[in-house]
Amino acid sequence: MxxxxxxxxxxxxxxxxxxxxxxxxxxxxxxxxxxxxxxxxxxxxxxxxxxxxxxxxxVKDKSRNVFDISIFNEDKKIIVGQKALSFLSEGQVIIMTGGTTNLSFCKLIPIDFAATIYTYSLPIAMQLSQHPNIELIFIGGKLQKNAMVTVGIDVVQVLSKIKADVCFIGVSSLDVNQGLTEMGYEVSIVKKEMINASDKVIVLATSDKINRKMPHKVCGLDKIDAIVTELSPGSPRIKNFADAGARLF
Amino acid sequence: MxxxxxxxxxxxxxxxxxxxxxxxxxxxxxxxxxxxxxxxxxxxxxxxxxxxxxxxxxVKDKSRNVFDISIFNEDKKIIVGQKALSFLSEGQVIIMTGGTTNLSFCKLIPIDFAATIYTYSLPIAMQLSQHPNIELIFIGGKLQKNAMVTVGIDVVQVLSKIKADVCFIGVSSLDVNQGLTEMGYEVSIVKKEMINASDKVIVLATSDKINRKMPHKVCGLDKIDAIVTELSPGSPRIKNFADAGARLF
DNA sequence: TTTAAAATCGCATAATAATGCATTATACTC
DNA sequence: GAGTATAATGCATTATTATGCGATTTTAAA
Structure with a gap:
């Protein structure tokens, strides 16, 4: 057969x-x-x-509505999101990237949580618009349609002018040696700038993103203050990260 | 099991x-x-x-998906949208406001339509992101959560720098004497700027918006190049507009 | 406060999954 | 058709997940 x-x-x-x-x-x-x-x-x-x-x-073929975003591996992403909640404090200035991991995270943020959040992702902005006490600032620019995020010089310019307490980054690939890498050049540039603008950098990643490399480097592990996965920090699957001194959660 | x-x-x-x-x-x-x-x-x-x-x-309060936007009077809005299609030309630079009338309109735009579209509305941007040949530029700024649009100084600043061929405006109230008026001050400012930036102004409005006034004036009828409703241009319900010299479609 | 039921925690065990490797089957080249 | 590269498969080992059990803590009501 x-x-x-x-x-x-x-x-x-x-x-x-x-x-x-x-x-x-x-x-x-x-x-x-x-x-x-x-x-x-x-x-x-x-x-x-x-x-x-x-x-x-x-998997039931969900009607391909523009607005309903199906989240791959949602269970795992919920676990990641719940762990990430501990990095939130009221009143912070936060930068939030796009991606479904971050979207799951945003769904878990308490409804009355108060903060200022910058984002360049349409779905994230839609989600966060439900929170009455979040001052939400959308970073405008040219829209990259597949990822539903803005990119380009306008985005970089806005980011260069702000200073955030913390940045939550959803990643596509994370590697011990290469650090954080991206498929697209433009997104890699924007993420670099986001990291620059933030005091702390928290990476959210499900385990399928780990030990993978993409063409465009964003930053090394040394710039990352915390890596949150659905695995336990001691898991052998991320032992190489622990050995390299990464802060796992 | x-x-x-x-x-x-x-x-x-x-x-x-x-x-x-x-x-x-x-x-x-x-x-x-x-x-x-x-x-x-x-x-x-x-x-x-x-x-x-x-x-x-x-948990009953399965708060409906943030992303599914219900459109009131969708039938009427589809009629408006279809009429408005005739104002589109390939290659134009277009400004698109928010609202469900414009959303219905955007759903009707041919999938391969090519143009540059500026918008400040999250749902509109989500919808238009489906069109591969539309260069989509999102105007960033502080998010007004109920309307899902950005407002504030940043938005005005971006608009002051662009020049568009046409602006499609979804309105909340339209009156023969007062012209176009808005509930919110900030949105009224932004719309004013959009009209300033555009050669032509097309107003999309279902008949329930007509003959109503709101506190903040955007512009008079004289600035509007076309008013598209679901009614026939000769309908008695908008005779007063016809008498005042408005261009009805 | 007391008390019994219910929930949580830590652990042990068993079932299932992932991984590296050897073997076999299939496809491809000459 | 022979030889070789590639893919597929099964097996052994290791990792992960699911589940039940006893000990301990929490809960709701007497």
Whole structure:
């Protein structure tokens, strides 16, 4: 049986039930569970299924409304967000980058929390607009459509003029040696400036972002005051970061 | 039974009853109460349930998604939007205000339409970010949360420096004598500046906005190049505008 | 305050998942 | 068709997650 057939077979299973078990599939197809898990991983990366401990669920094709933002790995991101809450204090001036990890974080901020928050992300701004006591300042500029953030000289200019207490950065890749790197050049420039403008830098990242590199460097680990992941700080998966002296949470 | 199934099972229980008991669930599913409690904790962390001593309640106030914007009188606004399409030309520099009428309009813009659009409205920007050929520039500033638009000195400053071909203005009130008026002072200032920056001014308004006055004046009818409503231009309900020489569409 | 039920905590255990590596199958080149 | 590179698979090992149990703390009501 070809891998592709097997994938189809798995997807067909969802016509009968909305979950499948790893073991059942392995028995039925008479192959190892490892292979089924690898299949799950591939289907998950295509966004077709959601993996859970012991099996998988079908992801329901949400109507592609512009405004409903689906958050990949939301559970993990909620854990990250909850840990990050401890870095918030009332009255701070905060810079918030974009990304779904930060979005999850923002959803968790207490409704009456008072602070000044700068952001360049449309979804983050929409989310934070629910908080009556947050003074929200949107950093204008040219819109980068895929990420829903503004970039360019205008953004950098605004950032160069402000001084924030703390910056929460959602990242796409984090590596022990390379530090924080980005896919896009423009975003890397903006993030650099954000870090410059802030006294403290808190990085929010789910573990899938860790030990990855992208072309454009933002900063080294030394500039980062805290790395918040869904893992426990002692986890072996981030031991290399601990060894390198990173402050993990 | 997978953990996620169990969570769904618990959530389904709320269809029958307001409250679920820890013990009952443990007995029914033949698992320990500890597990049920851990499930409760997870569901609670997701904001789905409220824990109480001995069980849990459903959180009903599932505050509707921040991102789904409900449009009142959408039918009428779609008619307005369709008429307004005729004022669009490829390659223009356009200023777009906020409001649900303009949002409906933006939804109708052909997907491959090419232009440069300035806006200060978060929902409008989200919507327009779907158009690959639109150069979208967001005007940053302090966010006015109810209207989801930026206001203040920064916005005015940006506007004072640009020159647009056309400005599409969604309005809250339009009156034959007072012209265009606004509820909020800050928004009125910004709109004034937008009109200043544009060669042509197109007003989009459903008929419920017509013949109403608000405290802060934006401009008189003479500055408006076109008024687009869902009514036919000859409708008696806007005869007074026609008599005053307004260009109705 | 007392008391019993319920919740939390720490730990042990078992199930499941990820990882590195060896083996086998498949595709590709000459 | 032989040889080689690549991908797929299974196995052993290690890591992670789920769950139950006992000890301890908290809660709600007598």
């Amino acid at each position: 070809l891998k592709k057939e097997r994938h189809q077979f798995i997807m067909d299973k969802f016509k009968d039930a909305d979950k499948v078990n790893t073991i059942d599939l392995a028995l039925e197809l008479e192959i190892s569970e490892d292979t089924i898990r690898r299949d799950f991983n591939e289907l998950h990366n295509k966004g077709l299924i959601e993996k859970v401990y012991g099996g998988a669920f079908l | 997978l953990k996620k199934e169990r969570h769904q099972f618990i959530m389904d229980k709320f269809k029958d009853a307001d409250k679920v008991n820890t013990i009952d669930l443990a007995l029914e599913l033949e698992i320990s109460e500890d597990t049920i409690r851990r499930d409760f904790n997870e569901l609670h962390n997701k904001g789905l349930i409220e824990k109480v001593y001995g069980g849990a309640f459903l």
